[in-house]
Amino acid sequence: CFIVPAASTSLPHGGAVRMVCRLVMGARMVVSTRSFADFTPQASFDIKKCELHRLEEGPSETAVLTREQGLQYYRTMQTMRRMELKADQLYKQKIIRGFCHLYDGQEACAMGIEAGINPTDHLITAYRAHGYTFTRGVSVREILAELTGRRGGVAKGKGGSMHMYAKHFYGGNGIVGAQVPLGAGVALACQYQGNNQVCVALYGDGAANQGQIFESFNMAALWKLPCIFICENNKFGMGTSVERSSASTEYFKRGDYIPGIKVDGMDVLCVREAIKFAADHCRAGKGPIVMELETYRYHGHSMSDPGVSYRSREEIQEVRSKSDPITMLKERMLSNNMASVEEIKEIDVEIRKVIEDAAQFAISDPEPPLDELCNHIFANNPPMEVRGTNPWVKLKSVS
Amino acid sequence: MLHRRDGSRFPPDVTLGIQAKEFNLGFIRPDNLVSHGLRVFRCLLSSVSLFQVNVQDALNQAMDEELERDERVFLLGEEVAQYDGAYKVSRGLWKKYGDKRIIDTPVTEMGFAGIAVGAAFAGLRPICEFMTWNFSMQAIDQVINSAKTYYMSAGGQPVPIVFRGPNGSSAGKLTNIYCFAAWYGHCPGLKVVSPWNSEDARGLLKAAIRDDNPVVFKANELMYGVPFDLSEEVMPKVERQGAHITLVSHSRCVGFCLDAAAVLAKEGVECEVSIFTLSARVCELATFQLQVKQWRRRGWLLFLWATNKLCYFLIFFLHFICTYISVSVSYDQKELLDIRTATTHLKLG
Secondary structure (H helix, E strand, C coil), X not given: CCCCCCCCCCCCCCCCEEEEEECCCCCEEEEEECCHHHCCCEEEEECCCCEEECCCCCCCCEEEEEHHHHHHHHHHHHHHHHHHHHHHHHHHCCCCCCCCCCCCCCHHHHHHHHHHCCCCCEEECCCCCHHHHHHCCCCHHHHHHHHCCCCCCCCCCCCCCCCCCECXXXXXXXXXXXXXXXXHHHHHHHHHHCCCCCEXXXXXXXXXXXXXXHHHHHHHHHHCCCEEEEEEECCEECCEEHHHHCCCCCXXXXXXXXXXXXXXXXXXXXXXXXXXXXXXXXXXXXXXXEEEEECCCCCCCCCCCCCCCCCCHXXXXXXXXXXXXXXXXXXXXXXXXXXXXXXXXXXHHHHHHHHHHHHHHHHHCXXXXXXXXXXXXCCCCCCEEEECCXXXXXXXXXX | CCECCCCCECCHHHHHCCCCCCCCCCCCCHHHXXXXXXXXXXXXXXXXXXXXXXXXXXXXXXXXHHHHHCCCEEEEECCCCCCCCCCCCCCCHHHXXXXXXXXXXXXXXXXXXXXXXXXXXXXXXXXXXCCCHHHHHHHHHHHHHHHHHHHHCCXXXXXXXXXXXXXXXXXXXXXXXXXXXXXXXXXXXXXXXCCCCHHHHHHHHHHHHHCCCCEEEEECHXXXXXXXXXXCCCCCXXXXXXXXXXXXXXXXXXXXXXXXXHHHHHHXXXXXXXXXXXXXXXXXXXXXXHHHHHCCCCCEEEEECCCCCHHHHHHHHHHXXXXXXXXXXXXXXXXXXXXXXXXXXXXXX
């Protein structure tokens, strides 16, 4: 077959080239392409001003978004969304069991944070961790396989939903609030080693009242640790709304002597600008900073919670239609001619395929073998025997 | 020659004879090099053990050597820096290493234990001191969950941390005197050690700091001031040989066992006192029982947990058993009588 290009004609909307291909067999294929010159390379957006606590200046009120960045953010957020929905589906089919806390609705938080920090910075979060696991570099295959408890999972099937680890990502923690002192400890290590890295320690509105968080605030402020404490306020701690759990719902002010910023967590650009500001603050040696991201989760607390007994379906629908982070980004890009509808559709199709493949892998991969049950109890230890369920059963353990 | 800490000299008989309690090996500094050399020479001549060091100073030495050896090691806890340690275990370390490596924390156990574990995640090797192990209850979640991380990450995230502090009975107190060896010993993934003498304390602390796993290191406050011989090499050992009964204990109660053994020896009952099982892990019990079965005609195992005045009870108890109850265990039957004594189930905290 050979391709015969037609003469390029200039069309009203400028610069498009239409190519007509004639194949040997006689079929005609028309391929319509638009060149890159068609799209706006970058645009500047006004973003919501952040409320500040003990700060004179806050993050920038305009954000510049390039086309590449926009497509990348869209791709990442859409992947997270589809991955969580696939996890929902697999859970209902009882292929995923145990705990499963889904992140859909909050994608802008994970994407915005990752866009604003370096890959060498550190991050730790609580149990709603699948989104962060993805943004920190773990593939969808490994995440879904870990959820189904298979060998190909990121923690070899031994960690599950709440214990996924990656380089500079410390999980995934099951105990509410315990990850915050851990995050402050990672920040201490960054300061100790003098490597100009920061640690982002996330917690929810439910955890925000934990005593150990205030203990961490105290030590972080005392020692000026480069730690960004972020409260992802999705309005509900399990089934308890913030008004019913907290005497003060201004979580960005709860750091008291620590400066705070309140950020619209449904706008990825707003989150990105705020995190950049916070990271600069910490890297300059000014000490920790508290951020509150106002966001929303569409699913219930976990898969065992339908999510409608403590809030109304109308509320969820309203947020979905008015403030969905992915829709917001898509509309911004389309209205500023930064992408086309077809392009976005292509990305969606690609992502669907990736998720399907990953789900297939997660279902078909074998479980870890039983003789590996007792491995990894200790690090760098000689092989040892572990008592089984009764004194006559001995299991092998290798580091 | 040897000097007291305030600069005055010991009388000659003390210098040449039994080591005094004020004798502190410390570090070999230029000003005591000559006296140290003379000490060594004298000891070699008289073939007594080289040094007498109390447990507190042995721990101090261990930490000093490890801090020097590895930049990533640091100490944090309440009063460890400027106060020289609540029990003076970290005396002199802050002056030597400074604020960066010896960190005073506020009185917030859960917070600073979590910070220590987080620092271990990110590649440092913290020593987290609890003023006593009773206060670790405030932070028990962080200690226990540090042990799960290596397993749950399938080997991806080791946690090389040591939690240290005094444990168990103290003098004249009604509270803050509980022993937590059994509590922590039940946690998989956590190594729990509870040494008795200076040699074991020093060796185990060094091993604990170099270990890539979370280690719970329990000392005993009343043992801190007790001097022991300290050799150059550090090896755990059987403290007393005996053929009839094996007494196994940890921490301060080893001393009680030795006292009880001395009394029983007069009655003709030879006790072996062993601190071989330095770890309070329950699952190692089985291994030790098997060991005893193999080479005892009458295998009795006695476990002692921290409590006061147990010595007297122990002597009475053993005397009662030996006199009134004759249990003969044949080698073939491989039966074992396991008697466990412990604190009265009275109160916690």
